[in-house]
Amino acid sequence: MNKTSRITLSDVALAADVSPITVSRALRDPSKVSPLARDRIDRAIRELGYVPNPAARALASGRTDIVGVIIPSVSNNVFADVMRGIDEGLQGSPLIVQLGTTRYSPLTEEQLIRVFLSQRPAGLIVAGHDQSPAARALLAGAECPVVQIMEVGPDPIDLAVGLSHFDGARAAAEHLLAQGYRAPAFLGAQMDPRSQRRLAGFRACLEAAGLGGDDPVVTTPEPSSVSLGCRLFADLMARLPQTDAVLCNNDDLALGVLFEARRRNIAVPSRLGICGFNDHEMMSAAEPPITSVATDRRAMGAQAIRLIRARLAGQDAPRGHAVDLGFQLIPRASTRRNRSSANRPT
Amino acid sequence: MNKTSRITLSDVALAADVSPITVSRALRDPSKVSPLARDRIDRAIRELGYVPNPAARALASGRTDIVGVIIPSVSNNVFADVMRGIDEGLQGSPLIVQLGTTRYSPLTEEQLIRVFLSQRPAGLIVAGHDQSPAARALLAGAECPVVQIMEVGPDPIDLAVGLSHFDGARAAAEHLLAQGYRAPAFLGAQMDPRSQRRLAGFRACLEAAGLGGDDPVVTTPEPSSVSLGCRLFADLMARLPQTDAVLCNNDDLALGVLFEARRRNIAVPSRLGICGFNDHEMMSAAEPPITSVATDRRAMGAQAIRLIRARLAGQDAPRGHAVDLGFQLIPRASTRRNRSSANRPT
DNA sequence: CTGAAAGCGCTTACAG
């Protein structure tokens, strides 16, 4: 094709009057080259506008600077936050993100893993612990560090960083009971594995409190949204009008519940308690501010990259190493039922 | 290193009893290979578990299946939506997304363009029209299709798909005036070029209406958030208490204004009109529902990919081809001041 | 500290 121009390493070598090998070395580890040669090479690179060909490098070395990231969806602010953390973690490294979305399909995930692995990535980040057996096998056989993010669970493939969604939801449910709510319900959308575990945590709390009878749960496989929160809450009220508190699978739903409650003149928090999950920034800004379970999505992404970089730098990060980032219940006015509300921090 | 295993094209050729070239051909264009050879090759590929090496392919052909996407930020739901559209547009193609974020820095953008271009991508998508001259030069010299997204403007580098933010904001301001608001203000965060143009559209409307004196504008370079909407609105009310409507740079701010107005017992829409920008899903769910300027971010991403795929398929898409996706003002209760509100579509 | 040789795994023309 366009065989015009395109400066190669040999061109640089010629201009700097050294061998190509020396240029290659200067590029990869300048300390291995004499200062004099280094200077000449640097100048030649600058003058010629040389840019290395990553494909050639990858073919020769079997390595790349690519970090593959495989997540269910990008239009979910939770993953957007994770991506942000990944991006921040990448600062100062030559690593580049290759992004793939599974749309919550294990089969798509498997295919993506195959494609991404064929690129010989420097590292791979995948969401969750529920890969198909074939996907797990692929990842287990990968020559690069693999980080499972979002949750910690038994038997990580390699590295893992996340939190226990079961514990988070259980803590939230316990909070509702502690506030005096007696008929809490669970609202869930996009019931992915993590949502399922949140639901399980909710149920565990209710059972422990002897409230396990009704199973006051409304869920849908639909993707989450604020509008969906409105609708799910309407469904819930039609089915279980005695509900006095709602634990939402995520903050979007919680916001929808708040709006719908307002539309129906249901007083929050006195008649209805609302709790979200993740503690999106808007939870503290809402009126009333909404209680939520804070998770640090950015830290998750950043930490995943940190683990990969450490492994690449030859540092020790044994297989099976899992980092539990935990969660924090942030009580706010939306669940402040029987207490003095004189002082109201947001 | 690990020279063990790793099946190559030659291995497949050997097993299928054809030459490597024929295998290569079968992979790229099966119709050019006899059905018999094709069968044998397919079987060999399956049995050996052969996966092509993209680096080798890239080096030999000078092409890759990579689409570079360069956006300011991922933790901004506008770009998350665009990414979603890109992702959808990619369906059924072998293209893979490589993602880079500029953090709104032209210098970082330039570096990213350089790095991404060195990969010989199949296409490049960049946000906005305000690249540095050096970045523009790089893009103009690119051998792949380049799509500028988010807005349409004069002198696109190659392809473009977006809308006029100036027009969108002006239409919103006109709507506020038409509703009888007489002292509209503008609230803006993260004042990137598109926000600047929205502000300009707002000002143009006010001037045309003879209301250009005060310049009722509160902006900040801080990234946008709902909480920030609360704070900016507080600033605004302190400075210009006569304000009776707010045009927000985006929906996050608008939601923050709604919450803050509620906290202050400022009636919406009678005492205060609120209008957002982008029409995020939550605008229709809010109570009251919030007027906004709808933009189709997903379509933007999908269309960008469509243009790239068309160009790659050899179809005609002349340089300078710009697609204006337009916008649509969605009037809702938050600006329904003097009208009968008997029927209230959301 | 530096270099000559070989090779990474494909594809590109060019023949036949």
Add this chain to the structure above:
DNA sequence: CTGAAAGCGCTTACAG
């Protein structure tokens, strides 16, 4: 429809 030859632009050992 099929193949032999050359080469894409680097890096990897191995010497010196």
